Amino acid sequence: MSRLVLVLGDQLSEGLSALREGCKDRDTVVMAEVVEEATYVRHHPKKIALIFAAMRKFAAALENDGWTVAYTQLDDTDNAGSIVGELLRRAEQTAAESVICTEPGEWRLINKLTHAPIKTRILPDDRFLATHAEFEGWAKGRKSLRMEYFYREMRRKTGLLMDGDNPAGGQWNFDHDNRKPAPGSIAPEGPLTFEPDNVTGDVLALVEAQFGDHFGTLRPFTFATTRAQALDALAHFVKHSLPTFGDYQDAMVTGEPFMFHAILSPYINMGLLGSMEVCEAAQEAYDNGDAPINAVEGFIRQIIGWREYVRGIYFLEGPDYASRNVLKQKRDLPAMYWGGETDMACMEAAVGQTQEHAYAHHIQRLMVTGNFALLAGIDPQQVSEWYLEVYADAYEWVEAPNVVGMSQFADGGVIASKPYVSSGSYINRMSDYCKGCAYSVTKKTGEGSCPFNTLYWHFLDRHRDRFSDNPRMGNMYATWDRMDEEKRETVLSDAQAVLSKLDAGEVV
Ligand code: FAD
Ligand code: DLZ
Ligand code: SF4
Numbered sequence: 258m259s260r261l262v263l264v265l266g267d268q269l270s271e272g273l274s275a276l277r278e279g280c281k282d283r284d285t286v287v288m289a290e291v292v293e294e295a296t297y298v299r300h301h302p303k304k305i306a307l308i309f310a311a312m313r314k315f316a317a318a319l320e321n322d323g324w325t326v327a328y329t330q331l332d333d334t335d336n337a338g339s340i341v342g343e344l345l346r347r348a349e350q351t352a353a354e355s356v357i358c359t360e361p362g363e364w365r366l367i368n369k370l371t372h373a374p375i376k377t378r379i380l381p382d383d384r385f386l387a388t389h390a391e392f393e394g395w396a397k398g399r400k401s402l403r404m405e406y407f408y409r410e411m412r413r414k415t416g417l418l419m420d421g422d423n424p425a426g427g428q429w430n431f432d433h434d435n436r437k438p439a440p441g442s443i444a445p446e447g448p449l450t451f452e453p454d455n456v457t458g459d460v461l462a463l464v465e466a467q468f469g470d471h472f473g474t475l476r477p478f479t480f481a482t483t484r485a486q487a488l489d490a491l492a493h494f495v496k497h498s499l500p501t502f503g504d505y506q507d508a509m510v511t512g513e514p515f516m517f518h519a520i521l522s523p524y525i526n527m528g529l530l531g532s533m534e535v536c537e538a539a540q541e542a543y544d545n546g547d548a549p550i551n552a553v554e555g556f557i558r559q560i561i562g563w564r565e566y567v568r569g570i571y572f573l574e575g576p577d578y579a580s581r582n583v584l585k586q587k588r589d590l591p592a593m594y595w596g597g598e599t600d601m602a603c604m605e606a607a608v609g610q611t612q613e614h615a616y617a618h619h620i621q622r623l624m625v626t627g628n629f630a631l632l633a634g635i636d637p638q639q640v641s642e643w644y645l646e647v648y649a650d651a652y653e654w655v656e657a658p659n660v661v662g663m664s665q666f667a668d669g670g671v672i673a674s675k676p677y678v679s680s681g682s683y684i685n686r687m688s689d690y691c692k693g694c695a696y697s698v699t700k701k702t703g704e705g706s707c708p709f710n711t712l713y714w715h716f717l718d719r720h721r722d723r724f725s726d727n728p729r730m731g732n733m734y735a736t737w738d739r740m741d742e743e744k745r746e747t748v749l750s751d752a753q754a755v756l757s758k759l760d761a762g763e764v765v
Pocket of ligand 1: 517518519520521522523525526556559560563564565567617618619620622623627644645648650651652655656659660663664
């Protein structure tokens, strides 16, 4: 009996479990560009173009490899518009009676496939290092699920950066070496870029016509869209940026959107690169003396630590995770997140490069746009939807834990032991943004004071019941309590003025 083998837009891996299970001679691979996936949130046009172009090329590679592929382009007249709709249409055409697929990275789609009116077998996504059962086993009985301990298990499991039973370099974690602000002048090489070929050119025209009104700039489009190109991008990163990746991992510089980051997450998350091969390339650079331990350990930790850990949390916590809001924050996302005018240089830089490149690095996501949303009391679901839309690497399994959990503390502390909040001084230390800002980062209150400075205390004050007993936040509350009452009132009323401006849709 023939079957359909579903391959989704973020499952473009030769060794995908569904492809391993399928039979080239008998089964049909189904791949479909569908409006439901492109618009369940209004994805950045670059992200849609990346996925469609890579899907088309992956389908061609499968055909070359002997598969029969039923590929639907977005503008095909008989496109059913959804993944399940396409499966049913192809089942009718091919007389297939069942579907095999690899587990999607989102509860929404798992639910649709589980309830599809055709027999569907969902296989584990073994492109990840930890199975759901392994993560559950690790989490079981622990009072807190901190990434660091899980990460050590993954180091042992993979053997990456291990000297026998001990961590290479004598430490598990070199994070304390990785917090340098950027030096006066730097010249990061940036990611490898690629000229669009004809296939990508067709996709760009399609995306422009169909999704041109989504937030984000489509052209120039320079992403890799094949595995071979993604491998070149990996080699380029290892050679040019990995050696300094660690030192300046948290630094932010005006006009340098990429710094020494890898810009590989879109490719890893789509399946064009395997997470282990990326880590092995970094380990090889360390073994050859081409990159220092703090850079290589820091990089590998992001992938076998954070990446695996957030996926584990997403599936462990269940479908309601993404809609949690323990702090009951309700404010609407301000227009500045959509490119609206702002006087805050840091927000303008982070949002501006997101609009242009569908990319911002971790600290921009966490300590600029995320920090501001949390301090300003924005509804975490609106924040989460924004992140899911605007980043080329965003899929719910990785986006929701990072946003709802790590950045917005809306999960009540499953991921973070305290909220990631800071005043303007952190941004000033780690960036050059404040130099060109209309606000003064050293001014704590009054006209022209940095909004982060007053909103920080407003956040702590309004969530005092939840956080004042947190041992990691004792110093913050002690500092607040030491201020005289008049000063505290001025801070709170200045913060309220910022919030009122946001509510009135005025420029902040
Ligand atoms: P690098 O800084 O060079 O890191 C190397 C690799 O490590 C990345 O390619 C990525 O695969 C992995 N990685 C690093 N940090 C994380 C993390 N926290 N979680 C998962 N993987 C990680 N990452 C996504 O892939 N998709 C998202 O939707 C996403 N949303 C985020 C939202 C917020 C609020 C925050 C704070 C972080 C988010 N991240 C997300 C994590 C991180 O910001 C990106 O993985 C990183 O910026 C990707 O760029 P890079 O490849 O240059 O990463
Ligand atoms: C993100 C995305 C987009 C924009 N379009 C498609 C598509 O047309 N067809 C497809 O198979 N997948 C697409 N994807 C990726 C899916 O949304 C993704 O597989 C789920 O969100 C689960 O991670
Ligand atoms: Fe951002 Fe405040 Fe610095 Fe301006 S002064 S760039 S708002 S941190």
